[in-house]
Amino acid sequence: MPEVQEQGVDKARFLEGVERFRETGPAWARAIRAKSATRFNELELPNRKMEDWRFTNIAPILRTPFNLVAGEAAVDVSTLAPFRYGGGVAELVFIDGQFAPQFSRAAEGVTSLNLSEALTSHEVLIEPHLGRYLNGTPNPFAALNSAFLADGAFVHVAKDAAFAGPIYVLYVNTKRDNTVTYPRNLIVLESGAKADVVESHVALDGASRYLTNSITEVAVGENAALHLYKLIHESGEAYHLATTKVRVDRGGSFKSHAISQSGKIIRNEIGVQLDGEGAHTSLHGLYMTSGDQLVDNPTAIEHAKPHCTSWIGYKGVLDDKSHAVFSGKVYVHRVAQKTDSNQLNQNMVLSDKATIDTKPLLEIFADDVKCTHGATVGRPPEELVFYFRTRGMSEAMALGMLTYGFADEVVNQIEIDPVRTRLEQFVFNKYSPIPA
């Protein structure tokens, strides 16, 4: 029996209600659930003595008894309107974790539907992938997600298929205090396929306290290319624990933009395995923290084959008493010669009370590689502020604009117009370059 790490935390409680899903889906899916429940029981709950959680205190999550969502919330089209983007080739909407077919649209030329249905209708496409990219992750919350595996988005893009416009996956949380949802996404691109997916998590009530425990698994085939945008815009009191695991085959490319907009505690882990020669990944991120938020972005790239390239570029703006954590792990196998891997974590700290823990972690077993890393933490340089002032602007205005400009450098790379525009507005409002 593993020890209970947090005082008063009863592990069995996390598995309450797990039997609800026990009999659904094909036998192999049921086996995943059962195995994962066992694995959860074996794993130690996150605590500050564990290297991966050293700076990330999730005690408030462990202390809260979250329940599964019961019943359906009535949500109408106009309520959802501000969170949808329109256009796109397909849209999958989930309300409190449950698929909402009335708001969802399927696409021509690409398979996109909810996972619980796909588990039976597209079993052959799913079985080779589901759960295969978690690589025995020691994160008990990932095991919990699998134990409760029920629904989420399934996207499958056939060989050489490409289409104009993104697939939108929208998770809407209504006012549901003390509930937990387990979104589970699987995105599979066959060789030569191309797709953009936007996964967003939003709240109808800014003060609702719930937990999103989510997993996204991605398989990028040979010479295929996926761009995954993840927008975490949860309620200000909500918790978001997520794991994205990706395998990229020869010549394939996985790009991601992970944007943390809102949420009390966010941990958005991304792990990419470059598992074929010439594969590429670039992970971009932006976190904007304030109040007493905690935002943790663990990133990890495994160079398993030669001639792969990777880039990690995360930027953060920290205000008030908030706390951000960033880690960039790069593991280069002995065979992975000619690896080219670079990372940069830049932080703008606006308050003396905000803290950032940033650490690169490079483990390199090949000898002919180029790996760089860097991190910056600080206020905008005085000489930049002075430049604004010589043009008639106050220091406060200079800082607002510099902050906006700093964050916008990530946002303006977003290639989907409505997503970029809305996010630019968010960043603009957050840092109001021109104070009243």
Place this chain on the structure above:
Amino acid sequence: MIEIVNLHANVEGNEILRGVDLKIGSGEVHAVMGPNGSGKSTLAQVLAGNEAYEVTEGSVSFLGQDLLEMPAEERARLGVFMAFQYPVEIPGISNAYFLQAGLNEIRKSHGLDELDALEFRDLLKEKMDLVAIDPKFADRPVNQGFSGGEKKRNEILQMAVLEPKLAILDESDSGLDIDALRIVADGVNRLRSPQRSMIVVTHYQRLLNYIVPDFVHVLWRGRIVKSGGKELALELEAKGYDWIKEEAAVGAGAE
């Protein structure tokens, strides 16, 4: 317009300006020349209000007001403008947005209405033509990815938009080829007016063929050691700075 009296300034504890006296009337263009390291940029930065430079002695009166008492932004609003020798890059803020914000702050301080984005676009377009800057630079982040020459031209564009009363151009010619130099000089000349004074800081006489000054001063070791008309620049071009240094040494000895 501006009167500088016995100005002393330190950088990181070293005295760089050691008693500068300079008086500039309305509409006059004064060239300040001198070898590298003589304190020209320091003088420009002190006048613009850079707090990294500590004024230890002397006074500067601008339009009858004590300039040294004012923070940099107030000086700008009152009409002081410096074109930087090394303009900084501002990530993520477009040239147009930056300049519109600056202009509106200056206008507000004079009780004028702010220009909206459309009005400002028209103004910017006109000024960009004046200094021959490609309109696409309006939407680029300030100075980012600009060549050396483009940065210098961008400084002149800012001057054209902000319409200062006193413009201090710190080596706006350095690093420019002859075509770019002409464009910068043309832009500056078009902004000359009886209401606008200029301090043109330069290391070489070349620029002064295009921007013909009313007066030329030589700064050496933190003091103005020689002043004259535009022919002084030609003399410096022909004879270099050594004779000035010798004269200055003799003068200092005789003090």
